[in-house]
Amino acid sequence: MKKTHSMSDRTSDIILVVITAIVLLIVAYPIYYVLIASVSNPYDVYAGKTFLLPSEFTLRGYTAVFADPNILSGYINSIKYTVIGTIFSVVMLYITAYPLAQRDLPGRKFFSIFFLITMYFGGGLIPTFLVVKQTHLIDSIWALFLPGGVAVGNMIIVRNYFQNSIPRDLIEASEIDGCSKLRTFVSIVIPLSKPILAVMVVFSMVAYWNDWFTALIYLTAEKAPLPLVLRNILIKSSASASQAATISGGYAELNKLTEMIKFSSIIVAAAPMLIVYPFVQKYFEKGFMAGAVKG
Amino acid sequence: MNPSGNASALPRGKGLGRRIRDNWQLYLLLLIPVVITVIYKYIPMYGIQIAFRDFKATRGYAGSKFVGLKWFERFFTAPTFGRMMKNTVLLSLYSLLWSFPIPIILSLCINQLRFNRYKRVVQTVLYAPHFISTMVICGMLRIFLSPSGGLVNLLFGSSIDFLTQSSAFRTIYVASGIWQDAGWGCIIYLATLSNIDTSLYEAAKVDGASVFQRIMNVDVPALLPMAILMFIMSAGSLMNVGFEKVWLLQTDLNKATSDVIAVYVYQQGIENAKYSYSTAVGLFNTAINLILLFVVNKISSKASDVDFV
Incomplete structure (x- = not known):
């Protein structure tokens, strides 16, 4: 492919790259956003402060999940x-x-x-x-x-x-x-x-x-696989009783942790297959x- | 090893009995999948008759009282029948019309990308959502669409509770479906495009064709038969609205557009244990699908020599 490309070829190259880059962004961004949110303070996530980078980096969501x-x-x-x-x-x-x-x-x-x-x-x-x-x-x-x-x-x-x-x-x-x-x-x-x-x-x-x-x-x-367990957290939005019992910081703290668990459990559930298929x-x-x- | 293994290498023209005996190992392999398929696929087909009976577990399939079309009549006169029909058809029709052309356009673009590493990255990323569970996708949707701090509302500066709006449900369903599977849908087209004889491109270049002209005159005609086949196949499953996503995104307030037959079959059958009624509703759905499949297959085999059944 060492040929010299005509001007119009170069233009169409650029157009194609731009189109695919936009599609790339649309597909990748939601996953990226959840990843960022999973290591951020959930209040900042809901305040719109984590569009690009995490805020107050923490792995508490993940420790809570496991x-x-x-x-x-x-x-x-x-x-x-x-x-x-x-x-x-x-x-x-x-x-x-x-x-x-x-x-x-x-x-x-x-x-x-x-x-x-x-x-x-x-x-x-x-x-x-x-x-x-x-x-x-x-x-x-x-x-x-x-x-x-x-x-x-x-x-x-x-x-x-x-x-x-x-x-x-x-x-x-x-x-x-x-x-x-x-x-x-x-x-x-x-x-x-x-x-x-x-x-x-x-x-x-x-x-x-x-x-x-x-x-x-x-x-x-008790035999439920991971996605079915996540249904309570993601769809019904209910904190598990065991979580509520172990939290000392009161309702606000529990609320915060519940939101963090949502994001980190999404990553935990999706990651294995996303790592394997490439x-x-x-x-x-x-x-x-x-x-x-x-x- | 078995002596018959030797015999199988002999020239053809042996008797049928001999050929069956030569292949006994193959039949043995087939035995397991055949038995499982008979039990879990064919016996349920026999069990469909409970749609015409008042099924009582103690009496068995054939022993339960025959009630004719009672359950079908009940379904057709159910207050939500019209709504469920309309929602089922519209949801799959919109999905089909939107999600059919997008992979074609995408693969035409990807195929003409000349930077191989970039091309590879695009493909990898576009396939990713296909490997995520519906449960997780719906969890993400619920978070993104939340009225307080959901990504969509943050981006638009609004605070709409999308999942309580029945007017938004179809858009949410179709758009998330495209997000998840449009990239994956490209594979079959990209594979078709990669089989195009490169001399066609060379000839087009010599003729001074631009990239756009090459796409229109070389790529599009090469994709057309596959595109028609894919369209027919998806048209044949028009009534197959996925239960999972609808069920997970349904709220009391969006039922006007999210009430579909598949969810009804589940609720009546599993939650309410109305076995006969649920089977009848499911059979009605399957029957429409089969009719559609036969019709499109007939049209297609007449129109383009494509026969997929």
């Missing part, structure tokens, strides 16, 4: 659900996508349609709820994973990736060497599918980390493209 037993147990629950859920989902995606990627598998079309239908039609909230109840999963963490079944959209992406991006020669060679289908899957296909594996792991992690509706329906309060970002486009091509 001292709250409800938030802490929510955090631990969320980590647990995310780890188990991600392993479950990705295994399900792989063991479904691999057989369906074999063009010569008898019944392939039947199974494909069998899964595809669930993408467009389902029993709905209550009929699913009743089955979860009948299978005794109410208040079991498996209620978070099993009813989701196979994420069909992602499964199709993985299947197409298997079909299009893994050299057929390698698979045939391994089969001629006497490897079984399963062996080929484990020692050739899985290692060669790392880019799409990374993307699917991140997608599943994000889905489980951010999910709260399933837990709202199926789990009791690592696999370069695979997003590639993965989508390889997966989008019809197999």
